[in-house]
Amino acid sequence: MSPELLSWMSPELLNWVVIPAVKTAVILAIVLTIVAYATLLERKVLAYIQARVGPNRAGPKAILQPLADGFKLMSKEDLVPDGAMRFLHLLAPILIMVPALAIFAFIPMGDTTTLFGLLEEPVPIFVADLNVAVLFVIGFAGLGLYGVVLGGWASNSKYSLLGALRSAAQIVSYEVPQALALIGVLVLAGSMSLVRIVEAQREMGVWFAFPGFLAFFIYFVCGVAETNRNPFDLPECESELVNGYFTEYSGVKFALFYMAEYANILVVSCLSTILFLGGWLPPFPSLAVWQHLPSLPLFWFLAKVFVFIFFYIWVRATFPRYRFDQLMGLMWKWMLPLALANLILLALVKLWLLK
């Protein structure tokens, strides 16, 4: 961006409105593309694991499949069941989608970029570096529950209601160990800013997944519960509750629920990457080799996220569903003590090993 081109704008306008707006648009585009193609990836990987071929008709290698799905859902009739609360029924998919996307404002996909030398000054690859980003992320992830519960309640359907109730039971059980696992990372990094957490991993020369492998495990298991995925997909479980809280949705609203699920997967994958796998850092960031190679922040970040998404799908193809008393038992009786023990362990690690 040459200065002459943008000289008519005041620096305040540029820095506070234009650049954030452009970044938001770019990140939103990236996120929604990944979300759309995560659906295709899921279908393909599941099919391959089940010795099928999977979708392969829409375009070469089915690359147009997400578009075709989108057009199909958009052209469908928007059904509202009898006796449903129309306003809440409309509000629920919005309430679940907006927090899922809002979190991406604080997810750093890399430190800075000059767009291959296009820009004069390096621009950070994130919209905002909030000093309490971790709190914000936990809070917004919890907000997604409103969409689930309201959607289940407003649909006037017993399946939806049961799904919503299960979701409420689920969130109270997974959020505590999940937050405790995150506190362990905060202790290690000494900051709540996601950018600072990655920087701390660079300075210590080790991914937090190594000292904090327990926290990593707990966070991932709770993340699976957070995104309502197998083996903790009790709120939707298609074999018992049809589709749980979004049984009564169709058309664009259904698409929003569906995309929100994948957006949440992406959120958890991104956070696991940032908190435990060093974000945009290459593996073993303290090795001397990386000094001589070009740093590819976006590549490392997306590669790790992809591994997580793949693992999500792999887990879905493998494990049967937990009953919800089993889930609560697992979270309260195993994950919570484990998370507390892990917190103490990480505090000691921080105290003695990583100064």
Place this chain on the structure above:
Amino acid sequence: MKFKDLLLVDLLLGLWTTIKHFPRKKFTVQYPEKKLAVPQRFRGMFRLNVNTCLGCLMCQNACPIDIIHMEVHDETTPEGKKRKVVDRFDIDIKRCMFCGICESVCPNKGKMLTLRTGSYEWAAYERDHALYFDRERLTHAVDEYWAARGGWPEHLRPPDAADPCACILPPKKEDA
């Protein structure tokens, strides 16, 4: 609770089992582009050659659900021989279970009424085209089916498939 359970060995074994299938060869046949060759015993649509039919009504009587409807009349050929001419030979395909008894009782086996035509793509846009086959359609349909697909496969070709007489029907009584 054993120590082994704490290490989640079973979960890892489960993951290993599923991922083993990931690179496996897929058995799916991409149907409209690729088609499976049916085995020789496969019972497809009927093919009828009325010219070799003796008019003995064996198939009509053998049919367990009475869906073969035949009408025959006697005729004397110019050489003075008596023969039966088939005026009507209808099969109510929508009720047929392809048991093959009609074919197996036919004294002119393999030449007159054939089920082993290897044909299976009989979806139709007209209701009548898939439900009820009369003498003309029984005679022509399978030949046209294979003509549209580049000729009969060798292992299924009936002996009279090249015979042009197969497609010329004797006149019915009311026509004569």
